[in-house]
Amino acid sequence: MGAPDRATIFPALAAILAGAGATLALLLAETQWHVAVVALAGVAALLIGGRAGFGDAIHRSVASHHRVTSATSWLAGAVVVFLLREHNFELLMLCTVMLYVLAGLGLTVQFGFAGVVNFAAAAFMGVGAYTAAVLMTSTGLPHLVVVLAAGVVTALIGSVLLLPLLRTRGHYAALITIAFGILFRTFLEVNDTLGGPQGLKVPGLQIFGYAFNEAIEFDDETEWSFYTAYAGVFLVVLGLAYTLVRRVERSWMGLALDAVRLDETAASAFGLNGAAWKIAAFSFGNFLAGIAGALYAILTAFIAPASFTFGDSLLLLSIVILGGLGNPLGLLPAALVVVVLPEKLQVIQEYRFLLFAALVILILLLRPGGLMPRRAREYFPGRSS
Amino acid sequence: MTHLLEVSGLSVRFGGVRALDGLDLHLDEGETLGLIGPNGSGKTTSFNTITGFVLPAGGTVRFAGEDITAQPPRHVARRGIARTFQRLRLLTELSVFDNLMVGQHLTLDHGIWANLLGRGRLRGAIARQTDEMRTLLRHFSPTLPDRLHEPVSALTMIDRRRVEVCRALARSPRLLLLDEPSAGMTPDETAELMRDLQNVKAARPSLAVILIEHDMAVIERVSARCVVLDYGRKIADGSYAEVTRDPAVRRAYLGEEADA
Numbered sequence: 209m210g211a212p213d214r215a216t217i218f219p220a221l222a223a224i225l226a227g228a229g230a231t232l233a234l235l236l237a238e239t240q241w242h243v244a245v246v247a248l249a250g251v252a253a254l255l256i257g258g259r260a261g262f263g264d265a266i267h268r269s270v271a272s273h274h275r276v277t278s279a280t281s282w283l284a285g286a287v288v289v290f291l292l293r294e295h296n297f298e299l300l301m302l303c304t305v306m307l308y309v310l311a312g313l314g315l316t317v318q319f320g321f322a323g324v325v326n327f328a329a330a331a332f333m334g335v336g337a338y339t340a341a342v343l344m345t346s347t348g349l350p351h352l353v354v355v356l357a358a359g360v361v362t363a364l365i366g367s368v369l370l371l372p373l374l375r376t377r378g379h380y381a382a383l384i385t386i387a388f389g390i391l392f393r394t395f396l397e398v399n400d401t402l403g404g405p406q407g408l409k410v411p412g413l414q415i416f417g418y419a420f421n422e423a424i425e426f427d428d429e430t431e432w433s434f435y436t437a438y439a440g441v442f443l444v445v446l447g448l449a450y451t452l453v454r455r456v457e458r459s460w461m462g463l464a465l466d467a468v469r470l471d472e473t474a475a476s477a478f479g480l481n482g483a484a485w486k487i488a489a490f491s492f493g494n495f496l497a498g499i500a501g502a503l504y505a506i507l508t509a510f511i512a513p514a515s516f517t518f519g520d521s522l523l524l525l526s527i528v529i530l531g532g533l534g535n536p537l538g539l540l541p542a543a544l545v546v547v548v549l550p551e552k553l554q555v556i557q558e559y560r561f562l563l564f565a566a567l568v569i570l571i572l573l574l575r576p577g578g579l580m581p582r583r584a585r586e587y588f589p590g591r592s593s
Numbered sequence: 594m595t596h597l598l599e600v601s602g603l604s605v606r607f608g609g610v611r612a613l614d615g616l617d618l619h620l621d622e623g624e625t626l627g628l629i630g631p632n633g634s635g636k637t638t639s640f641n642t643i644t645g646f647v648l649p650a651g652g653t654v655r656f657a658g659e660d661i662t663a664q665p666p667r668h669v670a671r672r673g674i675a676r677t678f679q680r681l682r683l684l685t686e687l688s689v690f691d692n693l694m695v696g697q698h699l700t701l702d703h704g705i706w707a708n709l710l711g712r713g714r715l716r717g718a719i720a721r722q723t724d725e726m727r728t729l730l731r732h733f734s735p736t737l738p739d740r741l742h743e744p745v746s747a748l749t750m751i752d753r754r755r756v757e758v759c760r761a762l763a764r765s766p767r768l769l770l771l772d773e774p775s776a777g778m779t780p781d782e783t784a785e786l787m788r789d790l791q792n793v794k795a796a797r798p799s800l801a802v803i804l805i806e807h808d809m810a811v812i813e814r815v816s817a818r819c820v821v822l823d824y825g826r827k828i829a830d831g832s833y834a835e836v837t838r839d840p841a842v843r844r845a846y847l848g849e850e851a852d853a
Contacts, residue, residue: 456708459709460701460703466684467684470686471682471684475695475698476665476667477644477675478675478695478696478698478760479671479698480667584744587716587719
């Protein structure tokens with residue numbers, strides 16, 4: 209199991225640096241022109257780099273130095289958060305991006321791995337958000353427990369859809385999830401205990417007595433945005449979820465899910481229980497969406513039915529496809545494009561769906577596998593004997 | 594004595610068509626049986642019914658002394674019956690290794706600890722499976738073991754066929770159902786595949802095989818006994834020589850050659 213030709217670590221480090229730099233540049237860009245230039249340059253770099261074979265070089269480099277590069281990536285994330293410590297709005301956007309990536313990880317397991325469609329991802333985030341709001345205001349449960357409970361409740365509520373989902377396929381299954389999303393929103397709007405259309409207020413996060421909604425002051429001069437602490441926590445949660453999803457992919461579990469997606473019938477001839485794997489993938493995905501929703505509720509301090517619409521579900525789905533269906537890493541650039549661009553380009557706010565449609569079509573035309581197409585499974589990167 | 598596989602009175606209807614009409618079939622451990630018959634005579638349907646993909650309208654399937662009639666495919670697989678498909682059903686975008694591991698599905702540990710947390714056991718299992726699968730592939734081709742991590746889509750037709758047969762052999766089944774493995778291959782390639790299969794059989798003397806085949810020459814070479822189907826009914830059962838002498842078979846299957 210020696211590593212015969214180990215690639216150097218530099219392409220990987222360069223890629224991490226470029227990624228962190230592009231994220232910072234996009235978040236901090238002031239004028240419309242800067243934003244457009246940074247975003248286009250980033251997308252172009254991914255597209256051209258992929259064509260020129262940089263992607264393969266980076267991939268080999270990452271695989272050869274798996275531990276170091278993943279540690280460096282998370283460190284780079286922490287550095288980005290640190291550098292933004294006094295930029296309230298930018299941090300809020302970064303937090304939002306991280307939560308979209310978290311929900312996108314759930315969708316990746318459902319749709320990308322197992323092939324189970326879900327056009328109600330935002331609704332499942334909503335289930336998590338409302339669960340967290342109710343539990344935080346009416347019980348004294350520690351907030352970490354509340355967030356986990358929101359994930360579990362979301363997975364349980366999602367299981368209502370399991371029976372119809374297992375009995376249908378393709379377009380019909382898609383319609384069922386769309387119906388659920390619409391039902392959920394209508395239910396919220398007519399339900400007075402849950403605030404109706406006006407929604408609910410959500411208290412700030414408290415972990416081990418530390419209140420996250422207070423600004424972080426060191427002395428009279430230095431004051432960090434309170435979003436710094438949120439961003440730090442989200443980074444840890446995202447890190448755990450990402451590692452978990454990657455390990456699912458790089459294991460017998462990921463193989464079983466691929467078999468369910470690609471040819472469930474053939475796989476059943478070898479003993480695979482397609483329904484059980486679909487249930488597991490759907491529930492795990494909804495668990496992640498629920499946690500993302502709970503954190504979203506806490507972050508924005510206020511939730512309403514209008515935050516979890518069918519349009520938002522489509523947005524999440526477009527992130528997953530744009531990034532490269534089945535590749536968790538692709539979620540980050542895709543979420544940055546989809547979440548940050550419209551916020552920054554206020555002028556096009558009303559046209560943002562038009563922009564996404566155009567962008568998604570353009571990228572998928574140039575690169576059908578998405579910005580970062582999924583690669584063949586390596587159970588233990590860099591160790592293919 | 595009881596046979597390894599005992600099919601009795603098996604009937605299948607597709608609408609008004611009787612795809613299988615009271616089929617009786619038996620097979621012992623280590624035996625090879627050729628299943629022949631014209632197109633639409635019920636060969637593949639009999640495989641699909643034994644393996645649980647198609648529900649029978651009547652009759653029973655017993656395997657190793659137990660009734661497995663109408664059990665779902667995954668339960669049938671659990672008992673040690675593996676099959677190939679006439680039109681290959683490999684997961685072409687996955688590697689050869691991954692495809693073989695689909696065949697090993699029931700052997701693999703899908704637990705949370707091994708896959709997500711500890712991972713040490715997964716590493717050991719992958720190393721072990723890699724060795725095992727290389728050995729298995731080597732029976733069929735000297736070059737295939739080196740292509741273990743390539744996607745199946747990069748392989749030629751004959752190599753894909755070999756991988757599909759290896760996927761079915763991976764978990765060391767007791768009964769192997771081969772659905773026309775020579776389809777789409779040249780006579781030379783077919784002869785090669787059959788020779789390799791016989792080598793595998795020599796190494797696993799208790800393995801029972803049912804082979805669906807159009808080409809009588811292939812059947813003659815590999816199987817001691819054949820069953821001939823026509824319109825869902827068994828019209829002959831015996832050695833190759835007996836069956837080819839049977840007038841009903843000559844009429845139904847060999848057609849004009851019977852008159853020659």
